[in-house]
Amino acid sequence: MTEISMAQALNAALRDAVKDDDRVLIFGEDVGPLGGVFRVTDGITADFGEERCFDTPLAESGIVGFAVGMAMGGFRPVVEMQFDAFAYPAFEQITSHVAKLRNRTRGALSLPMVIRIPYAGGIGGVEHHCDSSEAYYTHTPGLRVVTPGTPQDAYDLLRDSIDSPDPVIFLEPKCRYWSKETVSFTRDGAAMDRAVVRREGKDVTLIAYGPMVATAMETAEAAKAEGWDVEVVDLRSLSPFDDETVTASVRRTGRAVVVHEAAGFGGYGAEVVARVTEQCFHQLHAPVLRVTGLDIPYPPPKLERHQLPDVDRILDTVARLQWNDEPAVAGA
Amino acid sequence: MSRETLAAALLPSPVPVRFLAEDGTRVDEHGAYTEPPSERLVEAYRLMVLGRRFDIQATALTKQGRLAVYPSSAGQEACQVASALALTEADWLFPTYRDSVALVARGLEPGEILTLLRGDAHCGYDPAETRVAPQCTPLATQTLHAAGLAHAMQRRGEEAVAFALIGDGATSEGDFHEALNFAAVFKAPVVFFVQNNGFAISVPFEKQSAAPALAYKGVGYGVRSEQVDGNDAVAVLSVLDDAVAHARAGRGPVLVEAHTYRIDAHTNADDATRYRDPAEVEKWRAADPVRRLETYLTTENLLSGEDIERFRAEAETFAAGVRDTLNADVEPDPLSLFEHVYAVPTRQLAAQRALVAAELEAVEG
Numbered sequence: 001m002t003e004i005s006m007a008q009a010l011n012a013a014l015r016d017a018v019k020d021d022d023r024v025l026i027f028g029e030d031v032g033p034l035g036g037v038f039r040v041t042d043g044i045t046a047d048f049g050e051e052r053c054f055d056t057p058l059a060e061s062g063i064v065g066f067a068v069g070m071a072m073g074g075f076r077p078v079v080e081m082q083f084d085a086f087a088y089p090a091f092e093q094i095t096s097h098v099a100k101l102r103n104r105t106r107g108a109l110s111l112p113m114v115i116r117i118p119y120a121g122g123i124g125g126v127e128h129h130c131d132s133s134e135a136y137y138t139h140t141p142g143l144r145v146v147t148p149g150t151p152q153d154a155y156d157l158l159r160d161s162i163d164s165p166d167p168v169i170f171l172e173p174k175c176r177y178w179s180k181e182t183v184s185f186t187r188d189g190a191a192m193d194r195a196v197v198r199r200e201g202k203d204v205t206l207i208a209y210g211p212m213v214a215t216a217m218e219t220a221e222a223a224k225a226e227g228w229d230v231e232v233v234d235l236r237s238l239s240p241f242d243d244e245t246v247t248a249s250v251r252r253t254g255r256a257v258v259v260h261e262a263a264g265f266g267g268y269g270a271e272v273v274a275r276v277t278e279q280c281f282h283q284l285h286a287p288v289l290r291v292t293g294l295d296i297p298y299p300p301p302k303l304e305r306h307q308l309p310d311v312d313r314i315l316d317t318v319a320r321l322q323w324n325d326e327p328a329v330a331g332a
Numbered sequence: 333m334s335r336e337t338l339a340a341a342l343l344p345s346p347v348p349v350r351f352l353a354e355d356g357t358r359v360d361e362h363g364a365y366t367e368p369p370s371e372r373l374v375e376a377y378r379l380m381v382l383g384r385r386f387d388i389q390a391t392a393l394t395k396q397g398r399l400a401v402y403p404s405s406a407g408q409e410a411c412q413v414a415s416a417l418a419l420t421e422a423d424w425l426f427p428t429y430r431d432s433v434a435l436v437a438r439g440l441e442p443g444e445i446l447t448l449l450r451g452d453a454h455c456g457y458d459p460a461e462t463r464v465a466p467q468c469t470p471l472a473t474q475t476l477h478a479a480g481l482a483h484a485m486q487r488r489g490e491e492a493v494a495f496a497l498i499g500d501g502a503t504s505e506g507d508f509h510e511a512l513n514f515a516a517v518f519k520a521p522v523v524f525f526v527q528n529n530g531f532a533i534s535v536p537f538e539k540q541s542a543a544p545a546l547a548y549k550g551v552g553y554g555v556r557s558e559q560v561d562g563n564d565a566v567a568v569l570s571v572l573d574d575a576v577a578h579a580r581a582g583r584g585p586v587l588v589e590a591h592t593y594r595i596d597a598h599t600n601a602d603d604a605t606r607y608r609d610p611a612e613v614e615k616w617r618a619a620d621p622v623r624r625l626e627t628y629l630t631t632e633n634l635l636s637g638e639d640i641e642r643f644r645a646e647a648e649t650f651a652a653g654v655r656d657t658l659n660a661d662v663e664p665d666p667l668s669l670f671e672h673v674y675a676v677p678t679r680q681l682a683a684q685r686a687l688v689a690a691e692l693e694a695v696e697g
Binding site for chain 1: 453454455458459460461465466470473475476477478479480481482483484485487488494506507510511513514517668671672673674675676678679680
């Protein structure tokens with residue numbers, strides 16, 4: 001088996017879904033012959049025809065609204081928003097209709113559709129190309145929001161998302177598109193809705209997702225030098241939130257740090273901190289801390305290194321967990 | 333076809349298509365459109381009488397506190413009824429909050445239509461079964477759904493049409509333009525029907541658009557367009573029949589603008605005297621669509637005094653049924669809040685459901 005990139009894993013997931021289910025259609029701006037600006041849909045039009053993967057006019061609200069109608073008509077659309085901030089014109093369609101149609105119609109109409117959004121920074125993109133918009137979507141009941149941190153999860157989560165009877169916001173971490181690993185195409189169906197312990201450790205839990213999973217893993221390695229045994233939980237599913245996996249980990253380690261790229265204020269990490277605090281208070285040896293992007297509009301490329309949480313910033317935060325005062329007790 | 337010829341073929345009639353003058357006499361301002369069969373016109377009249385009575389009843393129910401709000405479509409009966417009559421059961425209707433009378437004409441149960449405004453449920457009928465989308469409150473968003481669904485039906489080989497209703501204000505929204513463009517590019521069988529009733533809540537047409545008529549907006553997207561006198565039921569039915577046939581034949585989408593007027597305020601919560609002259613309302617009352625059709629059909633001996641009495645009696649009985657239905661108190665089940673948020677319920681919602689269930693038990697216990 002050869003290693004493939006996350007973009008290739010996503011491409012394989014789309015191909016397999018189109019092959020397995022006639023109702024699956026891929027559309028959006030540039031997804032046809034060009035194969036998407038990140039080549040995630042590369043070759044799909046050539047191999048499966050324009051009936052299955054096609055370009056649309058450049059209009060994000062149009063793409064999502066049209067997909068709503070297509071899903072009402074029995075298809076399973078998988079649409080691409082190309083870049084995070086380009087999805088904002090579609091926000092009304094997503095929040096007012098995609099998220100609510102099942103509820104509004106008391107189950108009579110469902111919207112099995114996937115909205116793929118390449119998101120977050122770290123690629124030196126110019127403005128409006130690097131937003132972390134997950135909180136807007138996770139704050140909207142009726143949507144499932146997932147984000148893979150590895151090529152294997154990219155394949156599994158996208159297949160699961162396309163099969164989901166509920167609409168899914170599928171956030172693809174752009175900076176991880178080129179990361180590689182050996183991917184198995186036999187799905188176990190366990191990725192959807194479930195967080196995963198990416199690395200076991202006994203002193204502190206790093207909670208990360210999407211683009212920050214790799215950074216958290218690097219941090220865990222670097223922490224060894226400090227004598228800290230770091231556990232990394234990859235959320236994968238931002239909504240619904242997997243309390244079970246997360247709280248089990250934090251109860252074991254007694255300390256937790258949430259890491260994300262998005263601005264911290266009013267951000268997704270606040271929800272994670274609240275839930276962990278509510279459920280693990282008596283096992284915590286320190287407050288649950290956050291390492292997030294700054295509360296600023298996403299900066300220009302030459303300054304983005306200050307925006308993105310890196311190993312040092314995360315290690316510094318881990319160090320603030322009153323480390324030497326009260327060592328964590330494994331299994332507490 | 334050259335680009336010039338194509339553009340000319342898309343252009344609306346320079347004046348609104350019309351068969352009937354305001355006094356109900358026949359006029360020849362309908363170009364190549366033909367008058368619908370008389371039994372269709374009589375049926376339209378019957379439903380317009382029913383629709384007007386429904387509208388009056390629903391407005392009265394707001395005053396009694398039975399409905400939270402009701403956006404009246406009084407004065408727009410020709411548009412409302414023709415929208416339903418132009419469609420078959422296989423076609424999909426995408427109505428707005430103001431289009432309850434179109435749903436009455438489509439044959440939906442009044443109690444199910446009014447659950448939205450009564451506050452019981454967002455949508456009281458089954459859209460999958462009735463092929464009527466939930467009445468849409470955000471403006472113009474459903475035009476895209478109609479375009480997408482029309483495309484889906486076309487792909488499946490169904491000879492069905494999607495029919496989207498909007499008002500004049502909604503033509504300023506981006507989704508309206510995106511929907512016209514998508515529908516045209518995909519040649520989707522969809523009819524966009526704009527009821528230009530003169531006001532978007534309080535904003536008059538002059539401040540909504542500088543276009544000579546909203547119907548001209550279709551041409552730029554490659555969408556065949558037409559304008560019609562919205563208070564002339566013969567004209568509206570003829571134009572909509574033609575538009576639906578055009579779409580059904582796979583010849584692409586159609587945009588129709590009806591020039592009409594909202595006799596009542598935006599809703600019962602609105603004071604229309606703050607933004608319009610009562611004289612203007614009176615002028616439009618004289619153009620009443622129900623009376624116009626009644627005069628024409630009576631003059632042509634297509635409708636007898638007996639028929640009129642019968643239809644009015646039917647409408648009275650219908651209104652009494654609406655009153656009875658709405659006067660019965662229905663308490664929606666609080667635990668239904670947690671149903672249909674997701675197809676696969678989340679653990680978080682299960683926990684919240686348990687919380688509300690415990691609260692209910694505490695109150696009842």
